[in-house]
Amino acid sequence: MLQRFIDLHLHSSASDGRYPPARLIEMAHARGLSAVALTDHDTTAGLAEAARRAAELNLEFIPGIELEAAHPRGTLHILGYFIDPNSPALQSLAARAIESRTTRNEAILEKLAAEGLHLAMSDLTNDLPANAEPLTTGFNEQNGSHPAPSELSNLKSDIQSSMSQSPDRHIAKSPDRQIAKSIGRPHIAHALVRTHQVKDFRTAFTDYLADGAKCFVPLNLPTAETVLSAITTAHGLASLAHPVRLNCESSLELRTLAKRLREAGLRAIETIHPSHTPAQTVDYEKLAAELKLSATGGSDFHRLPPKQGHGIGFGRVKVPYELLIPLRRLHPFTCVSF
Numbered sequence: 001m002l003q004r005f006i007d008l009h010l011h012s013s014a015s016d017g018r019y020p021p022a023r024l025i026e027m028a029h030a031r032g033l034s035a036v037a038l039t040d041h042d043t044t045a046g047l048a049e050a051a052r053r054a055a056e057l058n059l060e061f062i063p064g065i066e067l068e069a070a071h072p073r074g075t076l077h078i079l080g081y082f083i084d085p086n087s088p089a090l091q092s093l094a095a096r097a098i099e100s101r102t103t104r105n106e107a108i109l110e111k112l113a114a115e116g117l118h119l120a121m122s123d124l125t126n127d128l129p130a131n132a133e134p135l136t137t138g139f140n141e142q143n144g145s146h147p148a149p150s151e152l153s154n155l156k157s158d159i160q161s162s163m164s165q166s167p168d169r170h171i172a173k174s175p176d177r178q179i180a181k182s183i184g185r186p187h188i189a190h191a192l193v194r195t196h197q198v199k200d201f202r203t204a205f206t207d208y209l210a211d212g213a214k215c216f217v218p219l220n221l222p223t224a225e226t227v228l229s230a231i232t233t234a235h236g237l238a239s240l241a242h243p244v245r246l247n248c249e250s251s252l253e254l255r256t257l258a259k260r261l262r263e264a265g266l267r268a269i270e271t272i273h274p275s276h277t278p279a280q281t282v283d284y285e286k287l288a289a290e291l292k293l294s295a296t297g298g299s300d301f302h303r304l305p306p307k308q309g310h311g312i313g314f315g316r317v318k319v320p321y322e323l324l325i326p327l328r329r330l331h332p333f334t335c336v337s338f
Ligand SMILES: [Zn+2]
Pocket: 066, 077, 164, 165, 241, 242
């Protein structure tokens, strides 16, 4: 029997992806995927459009979200699946994220002004340019291998980390949060280049915006427990996204953290992700099995790279449909109709 594949980690233009939700669903369908989840950062704004298009194409769709939580180092992202997008708990957490990201964007603009670089909040537009593409994380040609330890790789990794691993966008103010979009550091970088104040996107990050750079401002993030509680209250299933980016110093440290998160409602670990080596994927699968957590996987697709990968889904990740079966057992129904 033909093996079926899924992708449970996709970003649309409702957050920092390039393609509108319906277009993204069409692309997933064209690639022959059997099920997909839309997991935009901090917003459920794209879910209704994606769900409608998926229903038209008879593509199994799981409503999702990706939320960030405080962590001493690295990045702690939590994916929520099967969520009720209208859940007050979830929307209130998203609203807090909006506030802190807006405050942070304003603080960054103030710091830039002190460096002689002037931008107004109105300069930050939703559309990222094509030249942002090679720097974004998630789906890329390097899937399954660590970057070479050269300075350039480290620089790229730092920029990627700043751009996507710690999403720092705010949701543009809108009378209806369901149609809100996200704006963050990539947009600030683009505005600096567009207004000819910085020569390129990379320089904007390394000189000003990257973690620890001159105009960096830390984000005020909720605890993982707060995020997990909101996802659970929204009838969702929480999965620990790309654990490699937690930068744990040992497998024991990751195991201890995962156990703590499980107590707070974590139900799965994202074992398959483009930033995981095959060996790491095996380690995470073992950890999930040991802690009786499910496994999830996806491409973290934001936009197509200049050279397209050869995977079944986006990039080279291949997530078998079988991963979805235990998740469906836990969540047989989607809680809300779009
Ligand atoms: Zn993430």
